[in-house]
Amino acid sequence: MDPLIAIDNISKVYAMRGGDVHALRQVSLTIEEAEFMSIVGKSGSGKSTLLYLLGLLTSPTSGEYRIRGRQAHGLSDFERSQVRGKEIGFIFQSFHLVPQIKVLENVLLSARYAPETSSTDTRKRALELVDRVGLSHRIDHRPTELSNGEMQRVAIARALLTDPSLILADEPTGNLDEENGDEVYNLLKSLNEEGKTIIIVTHDAQLAARTDRCIRLKDGEVVNGST
Amino acid sequence: MAQLKLVAEAWQNLMLHKTRSFLAALGIIFGVASVICMLSISEVARRDVIGRIERMGLHNLILDSVKPEDIRKQERQRSEDSWVARFGMTRLDLDILKETVPEIESIVPMRVMLSDVYANLQLSDINVVATTPEYTEVMEHHVASGRFLAAADEANASAVCVLGADAARKLFPLSSAVDEVVKIGGAHFKVVGVMPRKGQTGSGGILSNPDNAAYIPFATSFARFGKLQTRGGQGVSEATELEVNRAVLRVRDGKPLKLVAQAAQNLMRQRHRQDDVAVTIPFSLLKEHKQAEQIFRWVMGSLAAISLLVGGIGIMNIMLANMAERRQEIGLRRALGATRRDIVRLFVGESALLCCLGGAIGVGTGAALAVAVGSLADWTVAFQPLSFPLGIIVSVLTGLIFGTVPAINAARLDPVLALRAE
């Protein structure tokens, strides 16, 4: 069977006025279904770039990317967006909740671009997810009224609404204290145990150590880790 | 269904910034409102002018006696106490005109009398016009009750009269005027008929207000009051010898109005030493007016276009600011599975809805404004019915057009950069 994701010799170059920036250099990786892995490295080493590339938010300058055996290269904007909407859930360091709308509406936002589901089912599921992250009593609050830990839990609920098989988290604990960080870790861990593939970009060595697999990037290259 | 969702979402997003949305739409609101209001006012004016011209009769020619300039001058400089102004068309002129120009089917003379009108000892401001029985055919104005002046009245110079609608209402507010008696210039006249409302014809003067007149037989006016009419003052008296103030010529069907007008004018010039007859061709007036209207339409159209352009630029500005502020949200939506097209739809939808609402408010405001102006100026408001839906549709189009550029900019954003934006 095909691995969930296989990338081969991927490079990403940003052409800047001051010269090319090589964000990724010939990275090859295989990620199996239900893996729990982390990507670490210094600031600017290309971690986020790699994560967004895996999430089809950006394209490589060269190299091959296959998701479930499918070449990502030839996909249209529509197809890539569909894969993101259906298969991938993103979690960000700065949460990216829409400040003007309520918690529940923020969670529901991810159903907006997913293929047809009945709105009552979606709503029920959203309520369940909010309950799962322990925020049932805050559904009518706005993000600005929440703590960082709570905001990140809302973001996790949002990422889960369309039941994606792949969760991509860019420094999900970067803005959280230890306690909230642990809570987020536990949530991600339990999701992994349910069979979801989790990829976490992090600066936190302790968090990385608690994942099943860790990849270290340096200047856009993979310097250790099993491929 | 998806469209409905889009509208709902756009509505929600607009409501998040009520003040800003309102300010953004202000240009559209004022633009549409002023155009609707101006269109309404021009429509009122148009109906008024066209009505006045049409009521003169599009098959008719109008000959008016005008006081020549040197008589006016003499009047101003005169030293004597009494004075007679002699000018204008005579009965003889009209007879000759009828004989020499065969294209004329009939001629209706009108003579404005300076006599006072009393009913039940009450003086009124009603005008007296002497005319012939053909009036009703030529002016296409038939009695509402009773009868019009008849040939026999003319032959016998009878003391009968027919009242215009307003005149009848003023003199006899409670009863039918027919068979009542009015006192005109000291003599008793029996009311034999009442005319229906006609409305203003032509422009200015006693003869332009047919509803406020009492009509007496043309022959009676000479038999009873003579050729000379005096307007008394203390020690001073002005007299006018004017037989016919206006002659309405009905031209036979299919005959060229312009040539007949020319012939009439020439004849009058030959017979009079002074230039004292003016010819009006209502049909030509109508044509001229319609041409002027076309120009006016272009002007209005350009004004509308300019105001929508200004409104559209306002919308574009706000949408660009809106987009810059929502970069992270755009990145997020992309991450959640929004295509570029979804992003375009999101923003175009917002600007189109905003403009649609602005257009609707503008139409409402404009209509209200027109009604307000109408009630101040005391006229019945008229609207071009198409202007309402058109105002909204054009506004929506403005929103679509001017919302597209910012929306495409938003869709082109690199999602990764957008997510990074602070």
Ligand SMILES: Nc1ncnc2c1ncn2[C@@H]1O[C@H](COP(=O)(O)OP(=O)(O)OP(=O)(O)O)[C@@H](O)[C@H]1O
């Ligand atoms: N859109 C872009 N345009 C130009 N250069 C970019 C862009 N995105 C990233 N880079 C550059 O690519 C390199 C890798 O960036 P990336 O964000 O992947 O690093 P990172 O490991 O996530 O860093 P951090 O830990 O600070 O988040 C950096 O040198 C960065 O400046």
Ligand SMILES: [Mg+2]
């Ligand atoms: Mg990063």
